[in-house]
Amino acid sequence: MFETFDATLLARMQFAFTVSFHIIFPAFSIGLASYLAVLEGLWLWTKKVVYLELFDFWKTIFALAFGMGVVSGIVMSYQFGTNWSVFSDKVGPIIGPLMGYEVLSAFFLEAGFLGIMLFGRNRVGPGLHFFATLMVAVGTLISATWILSANSWMQTPQGFAMNDKGQFIPADWWAVIFNPSFPYRLVHMVLAAYLTTALVVGAVGGLHLLRRTAPLRASTMFSMAMWMLTLVAPIQIFAGDQHGLNTLEHQPVKVMAMEGHYQSHPDGAPLILFGLPNQAEQRIDYAIEIPKLSSLILKHSLDAPLKGLDTVPRELQPPVPIVFWSFRIMVGLGFAMLGLGLWSLYCRWRGRLYTSEWLHRAAMVMGPAGFVAVLAGWVTTEVGRQPYTVYGHLLTANSVSPIAAAAVGSSLVAFIIVYFLVFGAGTFYILRLMSRLPRDPSGDLGEGPIRTAGITPAPHTATLPAGGRHGH
Amino acid sequence: MVIDLPFIWAAIIAFAVLAYVILDGFDLGVGILFPLFPEKRHRDVMMNSVAPVWDGNETWLVLGGGGLMAVFPLAYATILPALYAPIIAMLLGLIFRGVAFEYRWRTGRAQYLWNWAFAGGSFMAALAQGIALGALVQGIPVANRAYSGGWWDWLTPFSIATGLAVVIGYALLGSTWLVMKTTGDLRDKARGLSYIAALATLAAMAIFSLWTPFLEPLYLNRWFSWPTAIFSVIVPLLVLGCFWLLLTGLKNNRDSRPFLAALGLFILGYAGIGISFYPYIVPTSVTIWDAAAPDESLGFLLVGALILVPLILAYTSYAYWVFRGKVDPEEGYH
Numbered sequence: 001m002f003e004t005f006d007a008t009l010l011a012r013m014q015f016a017f018t019v020s021f022h023i024i025f026p027a028f029s030i031g032l033a034s035y036l037a038v039l040e041g042l043w044l045w046t047k048k049v050v051y052l053e054l055f056d057f058w059k060t061i062f063a064l065a066f067g068m069g070v071v072s073g074i075v076m077s078y079q080f081g082t083n084w085s086v087f088s089d090k091v092g093p094i095i096g097p098l099m100g101y102e103v104l105s106a107f108f109l110e111a112g113f114l115g116i117m118l119f120g121r122n123r124v125g126p127g128l129h130f131f132a133t134l135m136v137a138v139g140t141l142i143s144a145t146w147i148l149s150a151n152s153w154m155q156t157p158q159g160f161a162m163n164d165k166g167q168f169i170p171a172d173w174w175a176v177i178f179n180p181s182f183p184y185r186l187v188h189m190v191l192a193a194y195l196t197t198a199l200v201v202g203a204v205g206g207l208h209l210l211r212r213t214a215p216l217r218a219s220t221m222f223s224m225a226m227w228m229l230t231l232v233a234p235i236q237i238f239a240g241d242q243h244g245l246n247t248l249e250h251q252p253v254k255v256m257a258m259e260g261h262y263q264s265h266p267d268g269a270p271l272i273l274f275g276l277p278n279q280a281e282q283r284i285d286y287a288i289e290i291p292k293l294s295s296l297i298l299k300h301s302l303d304a305p306l307k308g309l310d311t312v313p314r315e316l317q318p319p320v321p322i323v324f325w326s327f328r329i330m331v332g333l334g335f336a337m338l339g340l341g342l343w344s345l346y347c348r349w350r351g352r353l354y355t356s357e358w359l360h361r362a363a364m365v366m367g368p369a370g371f372v373a374v375l376a377g378w379v380t381t382e383v384g385r386q387p388y389t390v391y392g393h394l395l396t397a398n399s400v401s402p403i404a405a406a407a408v409g410s411s412l413v414a415f416i417i418v419y420f421l422v423f424g425a426g427t428f429y430i431l432r433l434m435s436r437l438p439r440d441p442s443g444d445l446g447e448g449p450i451r452t453a454g455i456t457p458a459p460h461t462a463t464l465p466a467g468g469r470h471g472h
Numbered sequence: 473m474v475i476d477l478p479f480i481w482a483a484i485i486a487f488a489v490l491a492y493v494i495l496d497g498f499d500l501g502v503g504i505l506f507p508l509f510p511e512k513r514h515r516d517v518m519m520n521s522v523a524p525v526w527d528g529n530e531t532w533l534v535l536g537g538g539g540l541m542a543v544f545p546l547a548y549a550t551i552l553p554a555l556y557a558p559i560i561a562m563l564l565g566l567i568f569r570g571v572a573f574e575y576r577w578r579t580g581r582a583q584y585l586w587n588w589a590f591a592g593g594s595f596m597a598a599l600a601q602g603i604a605l606g607a608l609v610q611g612i613p614v615a616n617r618a619y620s621g622g623w624w625d626w627l628t629p630f631s632i633a634t635g636l637a638v639v640i641g642y643a644l645l646g647s648t649w650l651v652m653k654t655t656g657d658l659r660d661k662a663r664g665l666s667y668i669a670a671l672a673t674l675a676a677m678a679i680f681s682l683w684t685p686f687l688e689p690l691y692l693n694r695w696f697s698w699p700t701a702i703f704s705v706i707v708p709l710l711v712l713g714c715f716w717l718l719l720t721g722l723k724n725n726r727d728s729r730p731f732l733a734a735l736g737l738f739i740l741g742y743a744g745i746g747i748s749f750y751p752y753i754v755p756t757s758v759t760i761w762d763a764a765a766p767d768e769s770l771g772f773l774l775v776g777a778l779i780l781v782p783l784i785l786a787y788t789s790y791a792y793w794v795f796r797g798k799v800d801p802e803e804g805y806h
Contacts, residue, residue: 059805064574070527071570075563077537081552082559088552089617092545093765097773100542103535104780111531112787115524116794118805123794165617167545169766401553402618411560418564422571429578 006405008397011083014412016382018075020375021419025069027374030144030190031197032062033137035224036117040133044126050216057217058201061433063118066110068426075415083408087389087399093169094160094176098150106143110136141190148189152182154390155381156250168390180250184243185381191236192377195337196370198228202340203367204434206360219354222363226353230341237334241297247381248298251391253312254384257323259294260284261308269294269306274328277321282309284324318386326379333373340366477771478764481543482753484777486746488539492532493601494645494738498731499526501646503569503594504639505665506587513801514658515587521653521799523573528788530566543770544763546617547753553619554612555604555626562600569593577804595639602638606631609745610687614757630683637676641738644669648731651722655798663722666730670718673734677711677741684748688756691748700747707744711737 036058043051077099080088088096116124116132124132159175160168170176205222208214248255256262260272262282271293275284295304309317340362347356385391389399499522509515540548552559572590576583607626614620647669650662685692695704714736721729749755753763764770 063805064578067527067571067574070530071567074530074534074566074570077534078552078559078563080541081537081548082556085549085553085618088541089545089549092541092548093769096538096542096545096548096765097769099538100535100773101776103531103538104776104784107531107534108528108780108784108788111528112784112791114527115791119520119524119803120794121805122803163766167766170768170772173768173772401549403553403556404623407556407623411556414560414564418567422567425575426571429575433578 007403007408008400010405010408010412011400012396014083014408014415015079017412017419018072018079018415019382020378021423022069022072022076023374023378024371025065025072026140026144027193027196027371028065028200029062029069030140030193031195032058032065033133033140034194035197035201036062037130037133037137038224040130044130050220053217054221059118061430063114064426064430064433066114068423070111072419072423082411083401083403084389084399085401085403087394090167090394090399091154091390093167094153095150097170098146098153098177102143102146102150106139106146109142110139113139144190144193145186148186149177149179149182152185153177153179155179155185155385156181157390157393168393181243181246184239184246187239188236188243188377191232191239192370192374194228195232195236196374198225198232199337199363199366199368199370200434201225202229202363206363207435209354209360210357210364215354222360223348223353226341226344226348226363229337230345233334233338233341237338240331240334245298247384251384252307253309253316254318254323254381255298256307256309256312257318257320257384258327258380259298260287260320260324261294261306262310262320264306264308264310265295266305268292268303269298269308271297277324279320316387318384323380323384326376326383330373330376330380333369333376336366336369337373477767477774478543478760480774481539481764481770482751482760484781485536485539485543488532488535490739490742492529492536493742494735495529495532496526497642497738498522498645498649499529500569500594500598501642501644502649503590503646504598504643505646505650505662506591506594508665509658509661512583514661516804517654517658517799517801518650519573519576519590520801520804521650523804524795525792526570526573528791530570539773542773543765544753544760545765546758546763549617550612550614550619550754550758551608554621555607556623558600558604558607558626562597562604565593565596565598565600567593569597594642598639598642599635602635603627603631605638605745606634608755609634609684609749611756612754614754630687633683634680637673637680640669640672640676641741644673644734645731645738648718648734652728652731653799659727666722667719670715670722670730670734673737674711674715677737680741681708681744684745690752690756694748703744703747707740711740714740 036055039051039055039058042048043055113132113135116129117136120132121129153176156179157168158179159170159172161171163169201221202225205218205220205225208218209222244255244258247258259269260275260277261269262277262284268291270289270291272284272287272289275287275289278285292302295306296302298304298306309320343359343362344353347353347359353359387396388394389396502518502522506515506518509518537548540551568589570593572586572593576586576590579586603626606628610628610630612619612621612625644666647662647666651659651666654662685695694700714733717736718730718733721727721733751759751761753760
């Protein structure tokens with residue numbers, strides 16, 4: 001008994017660890033792929049060379065992030081079998097085809113055209129190259145669609161039946177794919193990816209504006225990023241609110257944990273701004289709350305009754321402190337993004353977008369905020385689903401492989417070491433690329449070490465810079 | 473007459489795994505050969521010969537795994553726990569070699585580290601895949617819809633031998649790929665290595681063929697009784713034919729032929745294994761019909777597969793076509 005519990009806990013830790021690392025890369029590459037398509041499209045349309053320079057700059061960073069996403073994603077696709085084999089057997093008939101469609105319609109598309117996008121500039125025409133970039137961007141969005149459909153089904157399952165082998169079997173694919181939380185989750189995640197990328201691009205633009213290097217390239221990307229932030233942050237807050245209402249309808253217990261409502265409130269629930277959740281005593285210590293506001297937000301009425309966790313047996317409650325805090329981190333960062341967007345709008349209006357150093361510094365500080373918010377949001381929704389893997393139908397404890405804790409534990413240790421080593425190095429390389437100037441093609445040939453050893457750099461007729469400082 | 477969806481899906485999954493083995497096989501092989509090419513200019517070209525396509529090659533592995541979960545969930549749920557350690561080792565190997573494609577160009581001083589990551593990761597992934605294959609062929613016990621064997625069952629002399637055999641086979645794919653894709657002294661060296669790897673591969677296939685039938689009465693029966701024995705006769709003949717094409721291709725400087733012949737060897741070896749344990753998907757425990765998901769799942773995904781797999785093959789071929797011919801040492805985007 002003790003051993004089973006141990007393996008479950010370790011398998012959960014392993015999943016949480018590997019998926020947390022993994023989600024960072026798609027969150028970035030979904031937004032960046034679209035950004036690259038926009039840049040290349042603008043270049044083809046306007047013929048302004050700055051767009052091509054930015055394309056080449058961000059393409060290199062995209063390649064690194066995408067590579068890390070691929071390898072960490074392969075781990076995910078096999079982890080269901082190694083650590084969650086019972087889950088795989090029971091849920092495979094439903095989740096499997098959704099993920100199968102992700103591979104067939106998205107992964108191959110991305111991979112097939114990524115090579116042409118990265119290496120094919122001199123081998124295909126500009127139109128075809130742009131098509132390849134578009135296919136990579138479309139692929140990332142199709143991928144998000146399928147995986148979020150699968151994830152949403154685990155949160156709000158419908159359209160299934162059970163067979164005599166204890167498997168979930170599809171009864172209505174339309175209902176499975178378009179399950180109640182799927183549209184909300186998809187919109188929220190894709191917007192989050194766009195915001196994450198905008199914050200990173202804005203931070204890099206801010207850095208180079210502060211350094212006054214390559215002013216046109218820095219100001220172009222900074223302006224684009226700030227527009228994105230200004231327009232999308234408010235939409236995201238609205239989308240998040242709608243997603244929350246959907247969660248209240250289908251997973252009320254999760255909302256109780258997010259809001260910290262241990263007690264039921266028959267005549268209007270307060271909004272708990274801060275406090276320390278006390279799971280043992282089932283209350284929030286030192287709570288700072290605004291009366292009636294929670295009912296107003298969730299039910300659009302001051303006195304609407306709201307049920308609390310006291311209506312849920314202890315063993316069916318999610319771990320409240322984690323959900324409570326991660327939710328607040330996500331929402332707080334969301335409003336900080338809105339603030340940065342509005343600030344940039346004000347500076348733009350006053351003609352100081354490219355000169356306000358405090359704005360540039362703020363953009364740099366906010367650079368990683370998207371990743372933190374995505375992770376916090378992910379924790380909120382995934383931990384909030386506990387103790388179930390398929391909400392209301394399959395307990396996490398009944399999903400795990402019949403495997404010794406030692407096996408899960410040692411592979412967890414191996415993953416932790418390898419991930420920190422490998423992805424730490426990758427993050428270092430990405431940061432170093434970012435801190436270097438967006439390359440100036442005209443000045444690049446003459447400087448830096450010779451490209452491939454022993455080969456003299458030939459003047460390239462194409463617009464591609466020939467390497468120089470960035471490797472070789 | 474009802475359409476036998478599990479059978480169709482077994483064929484599709486078998487195709488996906490085969491596509492993975494031959495495609496990622498050659499780029500893993502290039503990594504395995506890395507230590508034998510100490511010169512940086514050679515390594516740069518070797519890496520660039522596979523850089524545009526490795527990601528697509530590896531996607532077949534994701535289709536193999538993801539597809540197995542979708543259409544044969546019981547097989548997925550019993551094979552993966554049984555092969556826990558080799559699978560984890562394979563994943564870790566793939567992580568190291570996958571990131572090396574980008575990292576290697578981002579550093580001067582630490583480049584040797586990512587050279588090792590590329591070579592070591594490729595070797596480890598190949599060895600782990602071979603061990604997993606060997607462990608699968610020797611059989612996986614299943615009870616109550618779960619793996620019922622021990623944590624170390626995968627580790628046997630046979631599985632270690634298949635592990636090494638796969639490393640050798642991938643090295644052959646890698647060296648013949650380099651003969652096809654490179655020029656000058658790099659190509660000449662790859663040509664020399666191809667002879668050695670070809671002989672070693674033939675030896676490995678012979679050992680494997682003599683060993684396997686005696687693991688399981690089922691296999692022995694398949695190999696030496698009518699009508700499947702026909703394959704036991706034809707396959708070795710075809711193997712020798714491929715081998716002859718490979719050697720003469722190398723000898724006559726027909727640089728594409730050795731690679732194509734090596735692909736032929738892999739396809740034949742793969743067919744031999746498939747013939748041995750069909751219709752089991754988890755050898756001697758679970759048949760494809762036992763493991764299959766309900767027809768609603770198989771049919772739903774089949775519609776997509778019938779449309780998308782040809783499309784994938786088309787644009788994948790196009791991507792290979794774009795990068796056809798010998799690698800220009802000048803190229804890359806780095």
